[in-house]
Amino acid sequence: MGAPKQKWTPEEEAALKAGVIKHGAGKWRTILKDPEFSSVLYLRSNVDLKDKWRNMSVMANGWGSRDKTRLAVKRTSSFPKQEESAMELAAAPSDEEIMDVMPITAPNTTFQIPSSTKRSIVRLDNLIMEAIKSLKEPGGSNKTNIAAYIEEQYWAPPDFKRLLSAKLKYLTACGRLIKVKRRYRIAPALPFSDRRSHSMLFSEARQRVSPRFDRDDVKILTKSQIDLELARMLNMTPEEAAAAAARAVAEAEAAIAEAEEAAREAEVAEADAEAAQAFAEAAMKTIKGRNNQKVMVR
DNA sequence: CTAGGGGTAAAT
DNA sequence: ATTTACCCCTAG
Numbered sequence: 001m002g003a004p005k006q007k008w009t010p011e012e013e014a015a016l017k018a019g020v021i022k023h024g025a026g027k028w029r030t031i032l033k034d035p036e037f038s039s040v041l042y043l044r045s046n047v048d049l050k051d052k053w054r055n056m057s058v059m060a061n062g063w064g065s066r067d068k069t070r071l072a073v074k075r076t077s078s079f080p081k082q083e084e085s086a087m088e089l090a091a092a093p094s095d096e097e098i099m100d101v102m103p104i105t106a107p108n109t110t111f112q113i114p115s116s117t118k119r120s121i122v123r124l125d126n127l128i129m130e131a132i133k134s135l136k137e138p139g140g141s142n143k144t145n146i147a148a149y150i151e152e153q154y155w156a157p158p159d160f161k162r163l164l165s166a167k168l169k170y171l172t173a174c175g176r177l178i179k180v181k182r183r184y185r186i187a188p189a190l191p192f193s194d195r196r197s198h199s200m201l202f203s204e205a206r207q208r209v210s211p212r213f214d215r216d217d218v219k220i221l222t223k224s225q226i227d228l229e230l231a232r233m234l235n236m237t238p239e240e241a242a243a244a245a246a247r248a249v250a251e252a253e254a255a256i257a258e259a260e261e262a263a264r265e266a267e268v269a270e271a272d273a274e275a276a277q278a279f280a281e282a283a284m285k286t287i288k289g290r291n292n293q294k295v296m297v298r
Numbered sequence: 299c300t301a302g303g304g305g306t307a308a309a310t
Numbered sequence: 311a312t313t314t315a316c317c318c319c320t321a322g
Contacts, residue, residue: 005308005315029299048316050300055314303319310313 006043008052015040016049016056024130025053128167128177132186140178140185143168 008016019031019041028046031037041049131149135141141149147164168184171177178185 007309007315026300045316046299047318050302051316052314054302300322302321305318306316308313308315310311 011040012044013052013056016052019049020053026050028053128164128171128184129186132177132184137183140180140183142182142184146184 015037016031019027019034019037022036023030023034028049031049032041032044032046044052127150128146131146132141135145135149137145143164146168147161150164168177168179172179172184176187178187
């Protein structure tokens, strides 16, 4: 009954992750039809994708057996406390699977995910839109629910909440969201021209702050992106990985320093810096964890 | 079509 | 014995 078994190859997993990053988790059919992934995933069904993603997500959460997914509606009250939950992604499922050669691309400058996947970077904007759309709450969704939705499906930086607040404010100012009594709703389609002035403002500010971070938008790293990067690190020698992590930390610190100078003008840059730091911390933790556990990959 | 719950059986 | 891949079913 259960089919003979056909283990997922690293390529397939990568394609799935990339697909999720590009189209969002749950758009299995869309991912499958995307010519960019169908070449790798043509053997899999949309249900396979869903199941595999389920397995992977479960593992990423560290909690061994999965069936106990009874922890869904409790986040609303857990935010005034603190957020440390972000850092247990070290249990990347990728220990032995991605063991193949996979040329180690020297982590050039930023840890910005392979440049080939550039356009598939998830933007917080899109996540917010996705959250509101999926929540389908009449009258719109409040910040708490949006945050809960996003945190359930993606890995979010430690103080993702601040980031989200800034972004919601920005999107409201742009007119892309409509705020009514603390609830956000997606604004009816908006002509392009209206957005330009804002983008210009921000990119100007950003360039003043740090040429290195001259991307288009606040970037939020998804769980899978982190996985991919950490997996890459697991294939490095400890020295290489440590160096990479150190670079990431240095980058984060530099970015934060710069962002602080200009924080009043550009919240966006600060958000970038925070994301960078979050990743750096995660990376360091992974390295340490691995060294402690004598789980050497080579 | 998707989210999940649940099951079977192959691999480990 | 646990994990993992695949399948099936149901609700929405």
